[in-house]
Amino acid sequence: MNISQSQNNTSVLTFRTDFWWLAPLSSVLAIVAFVIYSTWAAFQGGHFEYQNYHSPFSWPIHPKWWPFSPAFLTIWAPLGFRATCYYVRRVYYRSFFRDPIACAVRESRKSYSGETDVPFIFQNLHRFFLYTTLIELAVLWLDAIHGFIFSGRFGFGIGSLVLLMNSTLLSLYTFSCHAFRHLVGGNLDCFSQCPKRSFLWKKISILNERHGLYMWISLGWVGFSDLYVRMLSMGIWKDIRFF
Numbered sequence: 001m002n003i004s005q006s007q008n009n010t011s012v013l014t015f016r017t018d019f020w021w022l023a024p025l026s027s028v029l030a031i032v033a034f035v036i037y038s039t040w041a042a043f044q045g046g047h048f049e050y051q052n053y054h055s056p057f058s059w060p061i062h063p064k065w066w067p068f069s070p071a072f073l074t075i076w077a078p079l080g081f082r083a084t085c086y087y088v089r090r091v092y093y094r095s096f097f098r099d100p101i102a103c104a105v106r107e108s109r110k111s112y113s114g115e116t117d118v119p120f121i122f123q124n125l126h127r128f129f130l131y132t133t134l135i136e137l138a139v140l141w142l143d144a145i146h147g148f149i150f151s152g153r154f155g156f157g158i159g160s161l162v163l164l165m166n167s168t169l170l171s172l173y174t175f176s177c178h179a180f181r182h183l184v185g186g187n188l189d190c191f192s193q194c195p196k197r198s199f200l201w202k203k204i205s206i207l208n209e210r211h212g213l214y215m216w217i218s219l220g221w222v223g224f225s226d227l228y229v230r231m232l233s234m235g236i237w238k239d240i241r242f243f
Contacts, residue, residue, distance in 0.1 A: 014105040024102065027095040030216070034223055041226055042071035050232035050239070052150060053159040054143045056166055057226045077132040082219070084126035086178050087212045127179045137174055140167045150241075157241040159228060166225040169218040176207035176214055 014020070041057055048055040048070065058070035066073065082088050093099045098108040144167040147160040174180065185201025188194055207214075231237035 012106070014102070016102070016104055020102040020105060024095040027091050030219075031092070031095070034219055037223055037227075038075065041230065042069050042075055045069035045071075047230045047233040048226075050159070050229050053147050053163060053229050053232065053239075055226040055229040056140055056143070056163075056170075056222050060139070060143060060146075074136060077129060077136050078222075080125065081129040081133040081174075082215070084123045084129055085215065086126070087215055089123060127183070130174070130177060130179045130183070133174055137167070137170060140170060143167075155241065155243050157239045159232065159239045162225050162228050166218075166221050169214065169221050172207060173211070173214040173218040175204060176211040178208065178211070181205060181208050 038057065041055075045068070048058040049060075054060045057075060059073050062070040062073055094101050098105075100107045140163075144160075144163045147163040148154055148156050150157075181201065181204045184204055185191075185197055188197065191198035191201070228237070232239055
């Protein structure tokens with residue numbers, strides 16, 4: 001079949017013979033698994049703390065008048081940040097909306113309205129979600145530091161390392177963000193006149209190259225961090241204390 005014939009055959013999804021569907025399928029399974037677990041954990045309304053460990057799914061201190069799970073005070077910011085992330089957009093556009101599902105694979109939609117789409121307008125809020133996420137990231141680092149304090153003395157256990165790794169991975173994901181990169185080095189006509197901002201922009205650009213990797217690892221680890229604290233709180237797991 002020649003090129004003109006393949007272009008006219010709209011019933012054919014693609015002529016690719018490799019496992020092109022594996023990446024979008026894996027993305028769907030990973031995101032759905034995280035959404036199911038995080039939603040279930042949020043509605044539990046408990047087991048977010050164990051001694052000096054605190055789950056990243058909820059605020060360490062929440063008002064007594066709040067009638068719902070404390071998780072709902074915090075999950076909206078990282079949820080909005082990830083949902084509007086440039087890399088995550090590509091992931092769910094391809095995986096869930098087939099827009100496009102892969103290179104050289106026919107799209108499912110028949111029309112395009114550009115930047116007037118409601119989802120696209122919502123995605124422009126990404127930089128604002130970045131600001132709220134930076135605040136929550138600072139709280140997570142305080143939680144991570146508190147995870148090394150046992151009865152007023154320094155020490156560490158497996159949970160300390162879990163929470164420290166969680167804050168580190170979330171920091172890598174946040175600071176490698178395109179919006180944060182623009183915040184540091186955007187709107188500059190001449191980098192030579194702003195050497196400090198130029199230096200930071202170059203370092204963040206290096207992180208930005210692995211932004212997608214940090215997204216997936218941090219997504220999985222933040223879920224594991226909550227699971228670890230939850231299992232300790234429920235008495236199912238035991239934390240190993242080194243000193």
